[in-house]
Amino acid sequence: MPRTITAFSNPLVKRIQSLRDKRHRREEGLFLAEGLRILTEARETGRVPRYLFFAAPSARHPLVSALVDAVEGSGGEAIETSEAILSKLSGKDNPQAVVGAFDTFDSRLEDLDRTTSPIWLVAERLRDPGNLGTILRTGDAVGAGGLVLIGDSVDPFSTEAVRASMGALFTVPLVRASWDQFLPWLRSGPGQLVGLSLRTDNHYRHADYQTPTFLLTGNEAQGLPAEIEAECDLLVKMPMLGKADSLNAAVATAVMAYEVLAHAQNRG
Amino acid sequence: MPRTITAFSNPLVKRIQSLRDKRHRREEGLFLAEGLRILTEARETGRVPRYLFFAAPSARHPLVSALVDAVEGSGGEAIETSEAILSKLSGKDNPQAVVGAFDTFDSRLEDLDRTTSPIWLVAERLRDPGNLGTILRTGDAVGAGGLVLIGDSVDPFSTEAVRASMGALFTVPLVRASWDQFLPWLRSGPGQLVGLSLRTDNHYRHADYQTPTFLLTGNEAQGLPAEIEAECDLLVKMPMLGKADSLNAAVATAVMAYEVLAHAQNRG
Known part of the structure; x- marks a missing residue:
């Protein structure tokens, strides 16, 4: 049976709220995700929250009941609460x-x-949580095998990243690794490392992509440091016709990912 | 000569700070943009701030001097201030x-x-300022003729939209219009209206794009309302291989815009 919490001063409410802070996420080993659609998607991939808060009026929704059952069945705790506390x-x-x-x-x-x-996605020192979430969401859409985050990247469990991923955090395998861990692993099997760069004349549309493609942003x-570009099997660039010589990192990753997908589907 | 303001209580400081609020932007007819690169880009397109705040240590930077000269030459006001006030x-x-x-x-x-x-970009009831800014930035990169914002869209002059645009707000012509204004204008000349939709079998990669293409997000x-989809000359969809049947709106726009650009360049 779910218990009911309506006091803002409740210690569990304070503890869960503190998960919007990176330090607390690390200390607790917990992170926040919101929304019936995303939590249901998580449940379908086998991930069930340790704590589930839901508003009383939604308790009868079948997807909410299913979540409550899953949480209680896995030893977690379901908590009925007010909209003010959810807020x-x-x-x-x-x-x-x-x-x-x-x-x-x-x-x-x-x-x-x-x-x-x-298709595999690799991002190096990504700093913006919205970009990280958006790249995961794109990864889900193109059927990417996973996302490897290289070096000092933003926390993928930040509330903003989870939100921007629209549930893809749960569906796209995510690895955090150093470049020195990633490169030997990559070279231990098949895989073409393709870097997005302005320092090349290879048009992204006319390049020879090989399967599996590891797309590096x-x-x-x-952008990418010279020593990492030097390890790429292929550097490609996208046309930049404007005043600024740049694209949003998540946008550039998506245009490339759909290009590689088109090549893979043409071969398939 | 720039004047100096260092008091947080200065009325102009309060007034400029209030521009982060939509109501004040509308009342004042002013908006905020930050950063030497973006303000320089604005200057090169002929847009000079009415008020320019700069930190004392940067006053000798030639691009800052050029901005100060431009502001004073156009009847605006340049104000030397502290980093705390810029913050x-x-x-x-x-x-x-x-x-x-x-x-x-x-x-x-x-x-x-x-x-x-x-290529022209059209977005309907766009709600996220980061998406709007990112779409403008993509518009700059693909050389789009402009962005038409249809209906009740987010304020393009919000601080977050301006930031995400990375200066493209100044370089990509922006029109706000109702659908009932846009459609007759579109039909008064050449232009193929292409809508992104899940309710079609036309693969975006194999469609017949015609110049000029108006790409509607x-x-x-x-997504798009049925009555707007019905007015499109072509509906296309992108492959969605994942668990979720969706992409970020700015990402979908960018993948489509680069696709249309490739077709236009092949013809050109």
């Missing part, structure tokens, strides 16, 4: 019907099976 | 070296010359 937990004026606190998770490079997809402000 | 104006801990308050502007449909570009949550 406080999510930091939004119009909160979703459910907020969950999930155990953080990571895949390891050794867990990735590169035969499962022709650099830091938002600086 | 307050921009709402960021590490403020840029310059913050400007510009007159808001709009193009009208009648101002657009559809012979100037093969719908609301983030709802």
Whole structure:
């Protein structure tokens, strides 16, 4: 049976709310995700929140019941609460019907099976949580095998990244690794490393992509460092016809990912 | 000669800071843009802030001097200030070296010359300022003739939209119009209206794009309404291989815009 919490001063409410802060996420090993659609998607991939908060009026919704059953069946706790507390937990004026606190998770490079997809995403020192979430969402759409985050990247469990991913955090395998871990792993099997760069004349539309393609996106402000570009099997550039010589990192990744997907589907 | 303001209580500081609020932007007809690169780009397109704030240490930077000269030459006011006040104006801990308050502007449909570009962007009820800014930035990169914002869309002069545009707000002509204004204008000349939709079998990669292409993106949550889809000359869809049947609106627009650009360049 769900318990009921309606006091803002409740210690669990404070603890869950604190997960919007990176330090607390790390200490607790928990992160926040909101929304019936996203939590249901998580449940379908086998991830169930340790704590589930839901508003009383939504308790009869069949998807909410299913979540409550799953949480209680897995030893977690379901908590009926007020909309005001959901608002406080999510930091939004119009909160979703459910907020969950999930155990953080990571895949390891050794867990990735590169035969499962022709496209893999790799991002290096990504700084913006919205970009990270958007890249995961694109990864889901193109059927990417996973996303490898290289170096000092933003926390994929930040509330903003989880939100922007629209649930893809749960569906796209995510690995955090250093470049020195990633490169030997990549070279231990098949895989073409393709870097987005301004320092090449290879048009992205006329390049020879090979399966599996590992698509490498650099830091938002600086792009890829020269020593990482030097390890790429192929550098490609996209046309930039405007005044500024740049694209949003998540946008550039998506245009490239759909290009590689088109090549893979033409071969397939 | 620039005057100096260092008091947080200064009325002009309060007034400029209030421009982060939509109501004040509308009342004042002013909006905020930050950063030397973006303000320089604005200057090169002929837009000079009415008020320019800069930190004392950056006063000798030649691009700052050029901005100060331009502002004073156009009857505006240049104000030397502290980093703390720049922080307050921009709402960021590490403020840029310059913050400007510009007159808001709009193009009208009648101002657009559809012979100037093969690609035009149209967005309907766009709600997220980051998406709007990112779409403008993509528009700059693909050389779009302009962006038409249809219906009740987010304010393009919001600080977040201006930031995400990375200066493209100044370089890509922007029109706000109702659907009932846009459609007759569109039909008064050449132009293929292409809508992104899930309700079609036309693969975006194999479609027959005609010049000029008007690429129409719908609301983030709802996509395009049926009555607007019915007016499109062509509906196309992108492959969605994942669990979720959706892409970020700015990402979908960018993949489509690069596709149309490739077709236009192949013809050209």
